[in-house]
Amino acid sequence: MKSFEFTPVNMPDNVPELRSRVRGFLAKELAVMQASEKAKSWSGFDAAFSQKLAKQGWIGMMWPRELGGEEATALHRYVVIEELLAAGAPVAAHWIADRQSGAHIIRYASDEVQRRFLPAIAEGKMYFCIGMSEPNSGSDLASIKSKADRVDGGWVINGSKIWTTFAHRSHMMIALVRTTPKGESRHAGLSQFIIDLSAEGVKIKPIVDHQGEEHFGEIFFDNVFVSDDMLLGEEGDGWAQVNSELALERSGPERYLSSYRLFDELLSNLETDCDDITTATLGDIASDLWTLRQMSLSIAGQLADGKDPSLEAAMVKDLGACFEQNLPNIVQAQLGGSIPLDRENNLNETLSYILKASPAFSLRGGTREILRTIIARGLGLT
Secondary structure (H helix, E strand, O other): OOOOOOOOOOOOOOHHHHHHHHHHHHHHHOOOOOHHHHOOHHHOOOHHHHHHHHHOOOOOOOOOHHHOOOOOOHHHHHHHHHHHHHHOOOOHHHHHHHHHHHHHHHHHOOHHHHHHHHHHHHOOOOOEEEEOOOOOOOOOHHHOOOEEEEEOOEEEEEEEEEEEEOHHHOOEEEEEEEOOOOOOOOOOOEEEEEEEOOOOOEEEEEEOOOOOOOOEEEEEEEEEEEEHHHEEOOOOEHHHHHHHHHHHHHOOOHHHHOOHHHHHHHHHHHOOOOOHHHHHHHHHHHHHHHHHHHHHHHHHHHHHOOOOOHHHHHHHHHHHHHHHHHHHHHHHHHOOOOOOOOOOOHHHHHHHHHHHHHHHHHOOOOOHHHHHHHHHHHOOOO
């Protein structure tokens, strides 16, 4: 049977100073932000806030300085991210570009393409979205039908993508499409392209969710031309590239902190009036948080060492989604006694939002069934 690795990591010596700076910045910038807005976690969109964050050097932190970065370590970036999420900062505008698109461009794009996109991302002025899921494909990413046909000087793309986070507010997309017909291997013949969403032939339709918000979108490509330099990596290597990208998407603190504001509001409401059963419940929540954090930190350390912790990332994503979805139900069960139940109470506003948002937590970044299949195969169980 194969094994997995969650080796503990040691945080850099200057982490406490960095954490203090981030907390001071957030205390000032989020002072008047409503609890219901903080509850949105990394789905909260505020372009002005992203640009303020960029001025602190906290977008693209790990990138080379000549490309707008700070050449920080993965663990320094991790500290900034977990402070942002714990505070409920509205980071959605730059989130995907910072988390994975930029790293993908550094790894697979030419120097010229890197210079074109990365400084703008680091300034908080260019946003990316992810073009993976498609209509009628479900969780079977290898079944996608969008295709790119080679033409003089580039490619012409036709097809569509769906459930694309903030597609209607993004400037660019990194899309997985088929460049050669499906053969014996379903995973062969797939490639990734950077697509300008303002290009002729691109149509974006926002999707309104059950809360009346527009977090997702559907994108249609009708003979959209992309130049040769917008091909990421080598033609046909898209499947391997996507899997390395998903390790970045699945392993960060956002995979267990999406509901964190609810825990913070619960603690604030309880103050010192807490019975033994509630105290035990709080201890269970805190221990789960700590365990998930240590697992996630270990993956950050592995990524920094150039390893491929895809199996471990799938574990963190699955366990984190279970925790994030269970937390609002646990908190709801605790309501009563000394906890105020008026409508203006921050706890109730936060609980109301997260109860409605949490069903999606086990869908984004890979469904539970897909993740557990990855884990089973990674452990040699299938």
